[in-house]
Every structure is written in C-alpha cells, then in structure tokens.
Amino acid sequence: MIRFECDYTEGAHPRILERLIETNFQQTPGYGVDEHCQRARDLIRRACDAPEADVHFLVGGTQTNKTIIASLLRPYQGVIASESGHIAIHETGAIEAAGHKVISLPKNREGKLSSAQIRRVWAAHYAEDMPEHAVQPAMAYISQPTEYGTLYSLEELEEISRTCRECGLYLMVDGARLGYGLAAEGCDAGLPDLARLCDVFYIGGTKVGALFGEAVVFPRGKELSRDFRYYIKQNGGMLAKGRLLGIQFETLFSDGLYLEISRHAVRMARKLQDAFESHGIEIRYPSTTNQIFPVVPNDALARLSGKYAFSHVEPVEGDRSVVRFCTCWATKEENVDSLIRDLPAALSAQ
Amino acid sequence: MIRFECDYTEGAHPRILERLIETNFQQTPGYGVDEHCQRARDLIRRACDAPEADVHFLVGGTQTNKTIIASLLRPYQGVIASESGHIAIHETGAIEAAGHKVISLPKNREGKLSSAQIRRVWAAHYAEDMPEHAVQPAMAYISQPTEYGTLYSLEELEEISRTCRECGLYLMVDGARLGYGLAAEGCDAGLPDLARLCDVFYIGGTKVGALFGEAVVFPRGKELSRDFRYYIKQNGGMLAKGRLLGIQFETLFSDGLYLEISRHAVRMARKLQDAFESHGIEIRYPSTTNQIFPVVPNDALARLSGKYAFSHVEPVEGDRSVVRFCTCWATKEENVDSLIRDLPAALSAQ
C-alpha cells in the first residue's frame, strides 16, 4: 500500500534520528529545561524575529490546542472557529472537555474564517440585553494552512488580527502544518508576521519531519503565558524526557531544514494535483500546500484503493467524492509518479 | 554533573533506537492501529497471561492516569489514593481537572495504601444518611512500586483486590516504574497477578528504557474499556505516529529486554544503598527497587551537590534531609562507583 491518506505515515527526518542517537546517553534534567530545549527556543525566536517570545514544546496537536485554549479562556468564554477547524470536529470534544464552547461558523469556500464573521459574532454577543446568558466570545482560532490546505494571505491575517484587537479577542493560529504553508508558492506571511499578528501560534513538528512535537510561541513573552507550564503538566503534555522535543526542533530549525523538507512536500502535492487536473478532474479546495482535494468518480476511487491509501472527505453529486491526498517531507517521488501513471487507467471507466 | 535525580535522564535503550531507524520509512496508518502496535499488544497480553486483555498505548504517566480515571469514574465519584500517590500531588490537579476528587489517605510507613483504609473510606461513605452529599469512592489507586520504591506483596495485592471487589471499587495500578518492581528481589507479584487482581494497570516505558510511552492493560478486555480510544483522543494522548509506541513496546517485550534492563537498575540502586548503609546512613523507606531514600546530613549533601544531582524529599531533624537517588536502565556502574568513592569524604565532616 502506498499511503497518501495523511502526513504522518513515516517516522522522522534522518537528521533527527541521528541527533537522537548522538545525544542518547547525555544526561539532562527532565521536563524541558535542558540545553537542547533552550537552544531550540532560541532558534525559533530568531526565526520568528521575536526575541521576547515565550516558547514551549508539547507532544501533539489536540493536546496543544486544548492546553493553549484552557490557559487563555475563562470558564464562560468560547472560541470562534470555522466549522472545519480541527478543534471543531476532530478532537473528540477536547475543548469542551476543558469547559469551553467552540463557536463554529460556516467556512467560506476556501475553508477559512473571515474577519467579518468574527466581528459579527462579537457584535451580536454584546448587542444582547443580557449577554451573560450566552458564551462570551474571547478568541478566534484559525489554522494556517487551513484543514483544506489553503492559506490566509498576509492581508487577510492583518485584517483578522485588527478585528481581534479591536474586539478584545485573542487570535490563535494552529500551525500543525505550518511548514507546508510557509513553503507554498505565494505564501506572503512568514513566521515574523505571525509573531506580530497573533497572540499565540504553534509550529507543527509531527506532520513536518519530527517524530512528534509542536512548538508553541507566545510572541510577546510571558504576558499571556505566565504559569503556562502548569497548564502543560495538567493537560498531560509535559514530556518527562523533554529534551526529545528540544533536539527535534533544534534540528528542524538548523540549516533551513524545516523549510527545505516542507518545500519537497509541496512540490510533490503540486505535481500530483497537476496530474489530476490534466485529466479534467475538478479540485474542490484551492490548496497550495501539501494536501490536495480532487473530486474523483467513485469507481475510479475503488480502482485506486487497492494500491493507494487516501482519505474520503465527502460524497458529492455525480457518483463522485471529494477525497484527500497528502504528501509530506518523506513522500517518495517514485510513489507520486506511480500514482500519476495509474491515474489514466483508473479514470478511464468514467 | 552525574545525574541520579530521576529515572528519565537519558534517551532510550539502543535497541529501541535501532528499531526506529530500521522502520523509519515504513508507511503505516496513524493512531495506533499499525502492525507494530498490534504485535506489541500481543506480546504484552502474553506476558500478562491475559489473552483477552485490551491494551492501549499512551505517551506519559499523568496523561495515562487522567485518561484511565476519566474513563472509569462518573462525575460524582472519586479515587482513593495514598497522600504520596502521584495523582495526589504531582500532576497539577489533572484528576481534579477531569472533575474528580482524589480522596487522599495517610501513607503507611512503607508509602502504601492499605486494604483497611480503603474499606474504611467506603464504609464511612455509605454509613451517612445522605451519602449523596459527599463524593462517592469508586476506585482505589495504588502505585507498584510506590513512589517510595517499596512494593506491595502479592498478599497485600490480593487483599486490596478482594476489598475492592467486595466494595464495588475499581482497582487501578500505576506501573510507571513497574519494571523496577518486577525486577526487584523478593517481588512475588508478576504481570499475570496484576492482570488477575486489578481492573486496569499500566506498564511504564518512559522510565524503563523507552523514549516515552505507557502501556495500559484492561485485563478483562473491552468490558471496562469500550470507547477508550475516544478518551485517549480527548485527553490528548492519541499519538499521530502511534507506531512509535508500538515499536518501543515491541522491543521492550522481546527477548526479555524489559526485565533485563530493569534488573540492572535495581542492582545499581542496591549497590548504592549498601554503600550509604555501610556508612551508617539511615534509609528512610525500605525500597527494594530503583530508588533509594537515605537520610543524609545537609552539609554532606552540599558537598555532593556540585558533582551529583539527586532530589530533595524533605528536611528532617538533626540538620539532615531525606533525599532520593534514582538509578535506571541507563545508569553507568562507573557513575555509581564514583559516588560510592566520594561518599566517605562527603560524609566525613558529620
């Protein structure tokens, strides 16, 4: 089986494994106060052009989303998200388990939340006679890239950020696939832009070259992250051997590795999307990153599914389905080429 | 600095790293349904003599405790634990964050909870006219070995188990350091005993040779663990690259590795304890595992602390402190010998 169903089908970039072996018998204190973590923090601060940033490392995305949101919201507050946002549908109610409503709004056709939507929710809340009868919106959550592989432009981010500041809402960016966004053609918002525009964001490692790990960045330092380590521990994200996270991010943020491997994934995805398009296949979401969303006849999918793994998004008219193919840092070009070669036959029975 | 302050100062056993490298470019589905996880589950079932057991892998101990307890207790129920139990004091209120009271009871002189204590709490609850005004005890939580390195004997476990069954309480065993217990001289309760006597337990990897990972065992199969994967996901413990856990436990439970490396740690700890005792140093808790608790004059500690890391437990009479030295699978005998050599001089100024 050649797997395109997600971007965590392999282990880690070899340079990370090498570093784990080199450092294996070093003795370090636990829980992320070791030198590797410190160096990784410095590298990230530099990449973000945010020398004051407070940086923490957690293991996975759901845990990271829950921990951040639990740390910033008061019990009666909720977080605004697109209905396709990861926290809204794919985290088994982790945010609700932390006591907070996810205020889900319809995604626009690029899978995004808009500044106007955020403002409307906020305005509607305070327009009530007794707003205290409803959950108070306190944060906007967006994913960059989105769950549909699309990107917020710098202009969109600026506008969302402005709205959030005017409304007194926190802005959080889920960057589980951030590398694939930064590496995408046309991406005009870099790490320093995120650091400037949002209150907290994270840089995904799990899907971008690491065994696991997410680097949380509070750009303005301890202001919003005082006692954040208590939250990490309470939410089960305080890795005993914290250095494993430090070593991985140290490696990813040395010698441009993070961007380099991300670019590869994006190139593979573009190549695959081009192939689908060359056969007249509609692409449902205008992703420019490592995920592609072709609308494929169901019989073609049946033929492909013996050899290739991909994921189903939704059935649509005409006996077709939106499906998702992911590439990642580890995707072998030969596997992409194989799929491209197999496409004509699979699609021929249309 | 030579570190004895905890048992997670190094990376992982080299065989684990080798396996990670060998399998690195295998493509597997995520979230623990891969073949490595399946094989690791089988190996653990076999080791526990529990062919029906439902086995799950999580990343760390706090997360594991929280997830298990959240899955078994109803909102108004609490868990009985020793005041020195990990869930009672070292998890930043994770259990309370899941909504449950930890009913802390005084530890006995071996750092244990007794069957009689458990029964008293249970009886006192139901002796109330309106028990619904108090938290209902629903589970007993014990650590094997305890946080003080001591072990429940098989007889003690049998009695606690009987009490729990008679009272309708779940019995959970935190085995974060289980290997060091199983490898201890005099340990008469093996994995099959745990499987027979308790409702759920876990086998610690983080402290016993793995990079991270805890293997949760529900000995009687799905009976108590229906939908446990929802709990894992909600609590942020569903590792995307779940195979990493499978590979590690597969390795630890092949060729007796888990016990072999545990025995080394125990031997190192005994050697170190013998040295302390040979200098007339009192040992506070009768640990037979990988932790030792000497009561050392504070000035000697000051002298040692430049070269050796250990952890402070509590100050006691006579300008002394109870301290903890841990060994682990990775402890180098030369480091133990070095400390033993340095002891006389450090203690000489008494």
Add this chain to the structure above:
Amino acid sequence: MIRFECDYTEGAHPRILERLIETNFQQTPGYGVDEHCQRARDLIRRACDAPEADVHFLVGGTQTNKTIIASLLRPYQGVIASESGHIAIHETGAIEAAGHKVISLPKNREGKLSSAQIRRVWAAHYAEDMPEHAVQPAMAYISQPTEYGTLYSLEELEEISRTCRECGLYLMVDGARLGYGLAAEGCDAGLPDLARLCDVFYIGGTKVGALFGEAVVFPRGKELSRDFRYYIKQNGGMLAKGRLLGIQFETLFSDGLYLEISRHAVRMARKLQDAFESHGIEIRYPSTTNQIFPVVPNDALARLSGKYAFSHVEPVEGDRSVVRFCTCWATKEENVDSLIRDLPAALSAQ
C-alpha cells in the same frame, strides 16, 4: 410598564403562596425527602401514567439541563440540539462546562429538530473510519414547546423517539414551558406520551405558576437515574428546604391547576396574536402556545416600548423586527386589551 418580555415577571399562583404560609412552621427534613415532595412525586407519576417513574425536583432550567445531561453522557459524548435550543445558546455554555459538546443543527422553519437530522448526525459519526476522533452523539435534546412556541406533534415525537432508540441515543425533552404546550389547541401529545417516548423530561414550574422549580421525570424509574441525587447536589441544585419544591408541585398538580393556568396564558397569547394579524402583521413562527412572534415595523416598536416591555429576536428586512410577546399564568386580560387598543396607533405610521 406592562411586561410581556418573558413569562416570569410575577411571583407565584396565590394558591402556592397560601400553601407556603400554611406549611411554614411544619418541620421537615431537608433535601427533598419530605412528605410534600413524596406527594408531589405521586401526583406527577399519576399525571404521567408512569407509576415507576423516578421524579426529582430542581430549581431552574439551566441547572436542570446541565444536571440531566451531565448524568447521562460520558465525557466524550455530545448532545444533538437545534441551533435555537436553550442549551445551545442561552445557558452560557453550561453544557460545555460539564464537558459536553452541543451538536447544534439548523432549526427547521418551526424551530424544531427533525428525526432525519438526528439520524444523519448519528450515521455520519459512525461512517467515519475512526469515529473516536469526533464527539460521539449520545442524546437528542428537544424543547416542547420549542423556544419559538411551536409544538412537536405526537407523530413527530413518535418518529424522533423511534430514531433515537434505533440509534442508541437518549431522548430528552426540555419542558420548561410544558404547561403552555399541553394547554395549546391541537396539542396531541400528553404527559403519558412523553413518559412513553422519551428517556427523561421535565415539567417546568418556574414559568408556569411556581416561584421556581422544575420536576424531572425519568419514566422508567431508577434505570437511568441511579445516583441522580449525587448529580443534583454536585450541580448545586439540591435545595436545602426541598419541601418548597414539593409544596409547589403538589399544588400545581392538584385540582388541575397546572393546566388551568396554562390555558389562561395560551388564551391571552392567541388573543394578542389575533390582534396583530388583524392588522396585517406577519407572524414569524407558528406558535400555538404562550409566546407570539410578530414581525413589527421598528417605528411601531419604538412607540410601543414606552409602555410595554417585549423582547427583540432579530431585525429583518423592511425596517422591521421579529419580536416576542409572552403571556403567562399571571397575565391580566386588561393588559392584553390595553396593548390591543394601542396597536392601531402604534402601527399607523407604517
């Protein structure tokens, strides 16, 4: 100011106050185990034709919704509700504070949830490869009458009930205004129907003649309500002087008082709605109970608002707003007549 903005503008039905005075110096045990509560439970069981029903009394609606849902759902489960359901928007995230997602679905044009919607959510969940990544739907919550004053027909309730049973979902009916539903013309679902068709429902007192109080009915006895008193206490709903709830429901369910006073409110609402309609005013929701939802020009509303209180629902096209006028058991016909008299002038400037 003549108030129509809600149905809790006055105190309690005089017979209730009389009974409070008569019983004031009786000594009773606390927390709802007194004779008044027992008698009230019996009266309710009889009215529901559910001799085995387990009946509990709580103080208010939000508390009741939260307590019931907390008692029936496991942490990873959610409750399906209409987007206009009280739990979805007017309880400050109480359900989320209990850890559960409210799975909000678009209301149909009568403000209702449909059986088909419920089935779709359920089917979509289990159609996923790994459903454990999303909240598991476990309950359907409907309000009878709805927040828009409309009623589920017996046929609709039968269908929803059948769907819930087939899907293994609990069915809960919020009856905060149940009296006004039972008293409505055309209501073909009585208390015994609710007892037969749903797993739990409650009979509202706060809005229907009592000072406060909601009577929760588990029709099939303790099966689903074991330890429910623990939940009541934990959620702050265990009234010390529980007899106050008993006395009130005893009074409401004696001599047909509950229905009698509900009928009055419905008659007043119908009279008022007829008046609006006679002036060509559109009625947005086809309520047959004690709430009416005319679509009134904003300038007319401005003229009325000096003398009458009502509540704003939403602005609509044509400088109009959907507003809500409520009647209740205490509504004086002279006040309704006064408003009817003032309508022509208020509306004249259209």
Add this chain to the structure above:
Amino acid sequence: MIRFECDYTEGAHPRILERLIETNFQQTPGYGVDEHCQRARDLIRRACDAPEADVHFLVGGTQTNKTIIASLLRPYQGVIASESGHIAIHETGAIEAAGHKVISLPKNREGKLSSAQIRRVWAAHYAEDMPEHAVQPAMAYISQPTEYGTLYSLEELEEISRTCRECGLYLMVDGARLGYGLAAEGCDAGLPDLARLCDVFYIGGTKVGALFGEAVVFPRGKELSRDFRYYIKQNGGMLAKGRLLGIQFETLFSDGLYLEISRHAVRMARKLQDAFESHGIEIRYPSTTNQIFPVVPNDALARLSGKYAFSHVEPVEGDRSVVRFCTCWATKEENVDSLIRDLPAALSAQ
C-alpha cells in the same frame, strides 16, 4: 418529631412571606436586575460599610461556593480549606467538578484553619524546584462560623487576611450561617470587618430566615467580580425570578431582622448546651453559635431519637457519640424546654 438536626427545617420568617404576598403581582424584569434586588444590595453595602461592594444573590450554598471559586481560580489552582470545611466534604465534589483541588488541611481543635497552616502550604509549594508539577494554592476558604459552630476572632481573621495578602492568596469566607456568628456573644468581627479583610464572602439566608438565598459580597467592587453574572448563569444559579432573592434580603436587612432572629437561635442553642453541661455532658467543640456538639452516651441517644431529630457526627470512646443539635430563627422555646425536660430521663441509664 421535634427537629434539631439542621437549621433549615422550617420555611421562612413570616415577614418574608408577607412581602412575597404583597409583591406577588408586581411585574419585574428577571434575573436580579429588579428594584428589590437593587435595594437589597444597597442595604447590604450599608451593613458592610462597603459602598463600592458588588453584591450578587444566589440560591444555595454549594452553588455559591462553586460559583465563587470557579470565578476566581485558574484551572491549575486550588483552594486551601480545613478538612471539615463544607467544600471539602459536603458538596459531592462540586469544587472538583469545576476543576479545582481542595487542599484539605487538618482542622485545629476548634474546627478552624490557621494562618500558619495557610502559610506553610504556600511556602511548601514555592519551595519546590518545579512547582508547576503540583496544584498552585490560590485561595484560602474559611467558614464563619465554622462547621463546628466556632468563631474566628477578629485577631485571627486579621492574621489570616494578612497572610493571604502577603502570599497572594484570595481569602473567601463562607457565611452560610453568618447571622448566627454575628449574633453570638463574644463575636468581635462584624460585617465591615469581613468586608475589609476578605476578598469575597457571603451572607447566608437559607439557614437564617429566608426560604433560600445567599448574598455574595465582593467588597472592593467589580475588581474581582467582572463578568460574575456569566459565572452565575453557567453554574445554574441565575434565578429567573431574581426578585425573590431581592425581596428576602431586603426584608432580612430591614429593621435589624437578620440579627434579631439570629440572636434568638443563639439564645436557644446556649440554653440547650447549658442543659447538657449541667448533666455533666462533655461538649466537643466550643461553639458559641446555633449549633451544639454534646458527646452523648449511645443509649441516651437511642432514647431521645424517638422524639427528637439530631445529627450524628462521629462515634467516640465509651459508647458515646458526638451529635449535633441545631437551633434556628424558627426554633420554638417550648421545644427546647421539652428536650431539656426529657434529658435527665434519657441520660439516667448511663
């Protein structure tokens, strides 16, 4: 049965019922923004000599404790309480359900928490290398009077307050029986002292003359209670007919009623305690308020229990039990006299 088992065996003071009847058909807005509530707030501010105080009304004690603590603590913080504190043992884990650990400390012989204990917990927490592995103490909770009827002296309160301020802990006073404390002989801490010394406290109505109701006072105004109404609503404490709370506290705080009826209860309790003592009965806790704790032979209790209700606290040596007799605003002196008359015969078989 003559009931002394608690202080909520009757309804409400007749003046309160009269006022409920007088105001019954007034129309008021809901949720506590009516004129009665405003007037009651003013009366309480005046009684507390705290013109800036923010005052809120809730229904019962457990709800009030949970709501206050949920509003002031962050998820990783806990509240220090005596092991006999109401939140520690009699609220079915309501505080834990809000996510917070109750850090229970041994009561001293008067059933109190001491300033020294509070400081020790705080100091021990911050003495840890990594305090983030434990719950952060953030509040001290005391009851005035205590659950054993004893009173903190003004000096003790001053000291506790000073400690809390030095340590950065909130000080909360549970005043469920506050009236009976204020009315006790020797009480040297009045409402203005509480307002000066603590961050939040409440004045109990349920046990002191009202049908139900607790008045929460944040002495320094909105500083600590911004958005407190969201918390009330989320925790199910926002009474629809909020005026019922306003009317009751308006009545209790007019013409000195609250103190007057409290004094009666205290006088009755003292009379009863004197009687027990005159028979050589040991009094376990030195209560000066409305509860008394005699240590009575079990056979005497058996003889009394046919005619009198009281509550059992704990069995003690010598076939005796500590029991509790409560008086309240409604206690009839003839009932106290009856019990006093029956004592000699009941005790004679000793």
